[in-house]
Amino acid sequence: MARFNLCEFTAGVNRHDALPPYSLPEVAFAGRSNVGKSSLINAVLGKRDLARTSQTPGRTRQLNFFRIDDTFFVVDLPGYGFAEASKRDIKQWTxxxxxxxCGRPTLRRVFLLLDARRDKINEDDQAWMTMLDESxxxxxxxxTKVDKVTQAHHQMRIEQLNAALRRHPAALPDIISTSSEDGTGLDVMRSTIFSLSRY
Structure with missing residues (x-):
């Protein structure tokens, strides 16, 4: 079972020219503001306070790079959607x-996080899927947060996503269900990330 030992924050980037040089494989976490990105990163890596969590939507306002076991990077991307910031700042982050x-050859995969509590895929998520397809x-x-919904609602979301993903060529068909609270899906996330860091 995959476990990570050395996990350290290495860079917070808010300008293109400040991006770290290409070196190790990278996996990125993306999602709407308050989808639980930072909480999931902390839970997957087994480090409670590695990525900062907040109840304020849009707290992650830069690209945060975390070096894991000197073998790969996890990148926490700014949340999209209803971030409490100026339009100018949001445009800059976007x-x-x-x-x-679009310019990172070491990027192995983007994990696109979706809140299980919602009833449908919203426009912001659809726009991201389209952008990733086009790129x-x-x-x-x-x-995320599958512990907060009934089994019936969870199954509805899975079926809904399965239908949607058939229209998105860059999307992988396998959906991972997770909870940073009760541990659902964390081992699947760890093993997936571990395998991606090996090539």
Whole structure:
């Protein structure tokens, strides 16, 4: 079972020219503000306070790089959607994120996080899926907070996503269901990331 030992924050990037040089494989976490990105990163890596969590939507306002066991990087991308920030700042983060995604040969996969509590895929998530398709960036959908919903609602979300993903060529078909609270899916996330860091 995959476990990570040395996990350290190495860079917070808010300008394209400040991106770290290419070196190790990278996996990136993306999602709507308050989807639980930072909490999931902490839970997957087994480090409670590695990525800062907040109840304020849009707290992650830069690209945060975490070096894991000197073998790969986890990148926490700024949340999209209803971030409490100026339109100018949001535009800047969006452009920086696009520049990173489209110009990073070491990027192995984007994990696109979706809140299991919602009833449908919203426009922001759809826009991200389309952007990743157009950029030919492989991504995998991850449902968060599945401990907060009924089994019937969870199954509805899985079926809904399965139908949607058939229209998105860059999306992998396997959806990972997770909870940073009760541990659902964390071992699947760890083993997936571990395998991606090996090539």
């Amino acid at each position: 452009q920086l994120t696009r520049d990173y995604l 030919a960036i492989t991504y995998q959908c991850v449902l």
